[in-house]
Amino acid sequence: MVLPICDVCLKSGMLCQGCENKLKSGEISQMDLDIAKILYKVGDGKIGFKKTIEIGDMVIIVTEKDQVGKLIGKSGKIVREISRTIGKKVRVVGENSDLRSVARDILAPARISGINIVYGKDGLQRYKIRIMKEDSRRIPGKLDVLNNIIQGLTSENTLVVLDRNN
Ligand SMILES: [Zn+2]
Numbered sequence: 001m002v003l004p005i006c007d008v009c010l011k012s013g014m015l016c017q018g019c020e021n022k023l024k025s026g027e028i029s030q031m032d033l034d035i036a037k038i039l040y041k042v043g044d045g046k047i048g049f050k051k052t053i054e055i056g057d058m059v060i061i062v063t064e065k066d067q068v069g070k071l072i073g074k075s076g077k078i079v080r081e082i083s084r085t086i087g088k089k090v091r092v093v094g095e096n097s098d099l100r101s102v103a104r105d106i107l108a109p110a111r112i113s114g115i116n117i118v119y120g121k122d123g124l125q126r127y128k129i130r131i132m133k134e135d136s137r138r139i140p141g142k143l144d145v146l147n148n149i150i151q152g153l154t155s156e157n158t159l160v161v162l163d164r165n166n
Contacts, residue, residue, distance in 0.1 A: 035049070107131060
């Protein structure tokens, strides 16, 4: 598992020509760089990630499934450190995870009460993801924004709603 910039750059804090070109071409973003530097410092070179997605005041770090726990850190220590340094909320999501895990990771600390398939008037099939009513104050962002993030990460049609029943 590697970081999106090379060791030389992480060690020196400056960008080599190769990484500079990646940044210029948009292959990697400034956010990728910032987070790679933090992880290099706190992770002893053992924690990597694939990419980051910035949406509003939230950054989603996509990593391999078996790296999610490491990246979050003991009791969320590493995620908190990243969040403090970059000044944004941080979520960690495993690459190619199933809809339920992605929804759980993106919507936390609000909990999901259920997911079921609904059919719209347009005949389209959607996954309706219901958030527990009692967690309405713990939802980490606007529902439509969170819904877009989940759709983007899973390529499924989804609809995030607050559960009215429990
Ligand atoms: Zn480099």
